[in-house]
Amino acid sequence: MIDDGSENLFEGFWPFMKRFLILFLPLWVFLIGYSANLHIMISAILAGLSVSTVAIFEKYRLKQESDSTTAGNKVIK
C-alpha cells in the first residue's frame, strides 16, 4: 500500500470519511437521479461516476496540503 499521506487528511478522519463516502455517495447520487425521474441507467451511471469524485477530491486535498507545506520553500526541485 502506498503511503501518500491521505490518512492524515482532516486530522486523520479522512480514511473513515472515504469509506463512508465510497459506500454512501453512489447511493445518494442514485437516489437523487431516481427522485428526479431520470432514466434508471443514467442514474446508475451518475452513481458510478460519483465514486471517482472521492478519489479526485483526495488528490486535490493532498495537492493543497503539499502546496501549503512547501510554500516559501526555496529548495530546488
Added chain:
Amino acid sequence: MGLLDWFAEALGFDAPSAIELIFITCAVLGAAFFIIMMGLMLVGDILGGVVDTAFDTDFSLDTDLSFELFSLQGIAAAVMMFGLMGLFTVSATGMELLAVVAGGFAAGGSLFMVRVMMQGITNLQADGTMRHSDAIGEKGHVYSRILPNATGEVQVAVDGTLRTLTARAKDKTASIPSNELIRVVDVIGATMIVEPLNSGDEIITEEE
C-alpha cells in the same frame, strides 16, 4: 402487512413510495442501531464496573475499540439523519428530490459534527515535541559557557518547559560565561543563536 408498511403507517405514510420507504428504513434502522450502540456502551461500562468490582479484573473497552465504536456511531447517526431529514422534508414539501438532497446534507452535517468532536479529542493530545523556532525571543541563562566560535549550552523555557539546548553566540568573537543571562535571537537547526542581555533588557524583563 409487512413490517415496513407497519412502520410507514405508524409514521403517517399510508401508501409510501420507494423513496419514502428508503427514508423510513434509514430512519428506523439508523436510529435502532444508534440507540443499541449507545446502550451497549453504557451497559458495557456498567457491566465492566460490576465485573471489575466483583472479580477484581480490568474489563473495559480500550481506546482503539472506543474509536471504532465511535466511527460506527457516526455512520449510524448519518444514516438516521438521512432518513429523518428525508421524511421531514418529503412530508413538509412533498418533493422527493429536495428530500433526498436535504437528507444527504443532513447526513454530511452529522458526519461533520463527528469530525469536529474527533478534532476536539485530537487537540487534547500533546506529543511533547518541541519546535525549536518557538525559542526565538525567549530569555534564559548560559548553562555551559559559550566560547568564541564554539558551542555551549543554554537553559531556556520553551513552550512552558525549561530546556537545555546547544547554543552559539551571535557575535562569533564573543565569549559568554556560565550563568550569564541571554536571549535567543535565531535558530539554526537545533542550535540556538544567542546574545547576552545587557542591563537595560534585564530591567525591562523585571518590569514585564
